[in-house]
Amino acid sequence: AHWLSVRKMPADTPLSEVIADPRIVAAVQKAVDYANEAVSRAESIRRFTLIEGEFTEDNGLLTPSLKIKRAAVTAAYTREIEELYGA
Incomplete structure (x- = not known):
């Protein structure tokens, strides 16, 4: 805010x-x-892109120790990642 x-x-x-x-x-x-x-x-x-959404433990994108779950993030944001890398 x-x-x-x-x-x-x-x-x-x-x-x-x-x-x-x-x-x-x-x-x-x-x-x-x-x-x-x-x-x-x-x-x-x-290059970067701003995404709508949060990385939380509840949505499966973070571990309990708040580390990024890379496979889950990749699965959730495949389209955005492909756009960044020109795929």
């Missing part, structure tokens, strides 16, 4: 609208660019 209010968006803005907002995409791109300054090109993030 705070992150949205700083960007002059109502706290109840639907996530689908948040991830489609060019200001939000630009803010995330700025953070990615900053992070990329600290790593080599091979380690850098070149």
Whole structure:
């Protein structure tokens, strides 16, 4: 909610609208660019997509110790991953 209010968006803005907002995409791109300054090109993030949804233990995307279940995430977001890699 705070992150949205700083960007002059109502706290109840639907996530689908948040991830489609060019200001939000630009803010995330700025953070990615900053992070990329600290790593080599091979380690850098070149493309990303914002997704609607959360990674939780309840939906099977995280373990009880909050680690990502890669196979479950890959299965849940196959289309998005393929789009990122140009498949």
